[in-house]
Amino acid sequence: MDAPQGALGASADALPRILGATRVKEGLPSADDKSIQLLGVIAAPSGEGSALLAIDGQAPKPFRVGQVVIDGWTLEALTNRQARLASLGSQVTLNLPPLNKP
Numbered sequence: 094m095d096a097p098q099g100a101l102g103a104s105a106d107a108l109p110r111i112l113g114a115t116r117v118k119e120g121l122p123s124a125d126d127k128s129i130q131l132l133g134v135i136a137a138p139s140g141e142g143s144a145l146l147a148i149d150g151q152a153p154k155p156f157r158v159g160q161v162v163i164d165g166w167t168l169e170a171l172t173n174r175q176a177r178l179a180s181l182g183s184q185v186t187l188n189l190p191p192l193n194k195p
Contacts, residue, residue: 128149130153133189141158142158143157143171144171158171165180165181166179174188
């Protein structure tokens with residue numbers, strides 16, 4: 094029996110719908126409602142480091158550059174306020190929320 098579209102097992106290609114994400118490349122396929130929130134970044138000038146990501150409201154987990162985050166999407170690079178995910182030539186950049194100024 095085929096699962097309905099959007100059911101469990103769908104890929105995370107809906108990253109443009111991610112909370113706090115900025116689309117880097119247009120035309121990303123949308124087959125899922127996964128949400129990924131960038132909560133923290135530890136980045137070296139070389140782009141190496143870790144990102145603290147919460148996926149679908151679960152407890153945040155750290156991911157290192159080069160590690161698969163979800164369904165084929167890999168943490169590709171970091172800056173001091175962004176994390177870039179990549180999958181099969183597509184990219185999505187997650188941004189930390191703006192800083193609150195006193």
